[in-house]
Amino acid sequence: METVIELVNVKKNFPGVSVLQGVSLKAFKGQVTALIGPSGSGKSTLLRCINLLENSDEGEIIFKGNPILWKGIGVSRSPKDKKQVLEVRTKLSMVFQQFNLWSHLSILQNVVEAPVTVLRWNKKDVEESALDLLGKVGILEKKDAYPNQLSGGQQQRAAIARALCMKPEALLLDEPTSALDPELEKEVISVIKDLAREGTTMLIVTHDMQLARDIADQVIFLHMGKIEESGNPDRIFSRPTSERLKRFLAS
């Protein structure tokens, strides 16, 4: 199995608090890796360290076998090679908790923006592909609407289409349903499940245990910046071994 993302002993400190205390994991191609854990456990930070929105202080981040090159050490370290950063960001598309569609662009414009501006793909081709994706997530009729005119569920589906339009190696989803009302959650969950079924590589942070159970190939339980336990979902959810995990699942 091809390892798309590998982290080795990644640490991240914010002033006064140690958010990641040495995390190592592997995310595999065609598989869904779910990150679960209580709030403040560092799940989102971990995701943001992977696509270099945050700079970790220590540890290796390896994308498709290539480790990120750093300059400086510790808190002042930053990626050395701009090209590498670009590669990581364009191959790992993020879906945010708050959707974060660009408010001055229509839905269609949102979806085509990065592929056209960053990847410099042909606009017509990208538009075709975008319309396909919008249809796939079920909001084709909203292509010319503006984000503010859509419901939360519709916006998130548009955000997923935007992420997919980059034809990424993997999707990074940061609590994609947390900001949604239960009625609107369903439509997004349905899209995510479809993607999982199709073999999309995903690294998803979620506190929807049911979803993790349904789609994950690998579940990683994070607690206070450390991996407490990990394994396949059946075992994790029915036979947790660590005390903390037991308590977490019970709550």
Add this chain to the structure above:
Amino acid sequence: MIFDCSSPDQLDRLMWSLCYLSNGKHITFYYSILKVLVLLALAAPISIGLGLFLAMLAKSDISPIKLLGKFIILIVRGIPDIAWFMFFVIALDQGLEWVRHITLCPDWTEPIRQGADFLVCEKAKLPSNSSSETIHEIYGFILAIITFSIIFGAFAGNIFSGALEAVPKDQIETAEAYGLNPRQIFWRISFKQMWIYALPGLSNLWMILIKATPLLFLLGIEDIVYWARELGGAKTPRFTEYPHGDWRLWYFLFLLIFYLTLTKLSEKVLDKLTRKLTYGMGFSGENFLQRQ
């Protein structure tokens, strides 16, 4: 003129009014209204351009540039407009003449300032003594436009700075996450979204600019305030064919109406513009979901 104004004292009221309002002096008054409109038409875009430039300076990652931008914005805003007007017009005028003086008259040995006098050689005078008063007036007007633009440019710079800050960080971060480089993020995301936050401030600034146009009067430019005062003052029969008492009230009433109309029109246009630019972004309290 189309009506016969040769003997005003024999005309009936209506004809007298028509002849009066169309005499040479009044035509000059109407031209001065044009001056105000030209000032507005030129100072506004120049101020916006300068403001954008200053805001970009103030946002720069290069420390001295950033400091410079912030400093300019701060001092121009902090010192009263009138002080700037007087300073700029005199400083620019004398400054330019001085530069021309040292380049064009290198053999002029006498000091430029003699007692209270500011003297430069004949060739350095800007505009030169032999050019007509009209050229002088145009030059003075241009200096005024430059001064207005610098002052209002600084205010605009402050507005744009704030507007750029107001663009939600999420929007920027998402663009980063998708691989856009800083230049692309600035022009495609920040710059475009900023206008929505800048518009209220800019609309306000436009109104202030309108109200500030009488400062032209302080600069010695014959603007509508100058002419309203001149025309309104009582006139004795010895020196005019159209004697009248103190009509300043009427003339200033006219100014009032003129400015109010300008303001009202501006409001309408700016409203329309705001609605157009913020379409879909949910700023004007539109409720789109209702329409679906």
Add this chain to the structure above:
Amino acid sequence: MRNIFFMIPVILLGYSTAFAGDTIRMGTEGAYPPYNYIDDDGNLAGFEIILGNELCARANLTCEWVKNDWDSIIPNLVSGNYDTIIAGMSITAERDKVIDFTQNYMLPRPSAYVAASEDVDLSGVISAQTATLQAGYIAESGSTLIEFATPDETISAVSDGEADAVFADYDYLAPIVEASNGDLMFVGDQVVLGLGTGMGIRESDTELKAKFNQAITSMKEDGSLNKLLIEWFGEGILTY
């Protein structure tokens, strides 16, 4: 290298003339009939305009007229915006400190009080134009001075009741009193102030002063100045 750098704004913003012109810019107020005012066509007119043109002709100078508000008329002369002040300005010691004057072309004229009624208290509120002899005189006297930027406004102050009387040049007031049909009248005594009316010139401009002095002298000698004075100020004017 330095020159090129300086030349760019110079070329962009100005233009230089090939010759040092003989054009003299004559500064006046344009709000003080009969000395200088703006006629119905919007052009400068008045005693001093005629006088100024004649003097320029006699001095072989090309003259261009410039209007400037009274407030800044001296500062702008000194800055070089124009070359002379010919605006009914009295020669005084105080002004002489900042600028120079030619010989006078009008002997000192009386200043007078004008009020809206005969029995007005001249130790009350008196209006005068800012920075004039008359303002200075009132300030020194026991009365309360209120100043206005233009001569017009000093008159309105009396009509409005803001001031008890106005104190200004007799020649300026006479046509106004006449036209007022009895609403305004002369009151009190006339006072002669100042050393006569002369042209203001920059202290460093000695050559120009000499030229104009020459021209004024020639007008006094051949009687043309007297003729002009009588024409504009009536028979009562003191002549040379």
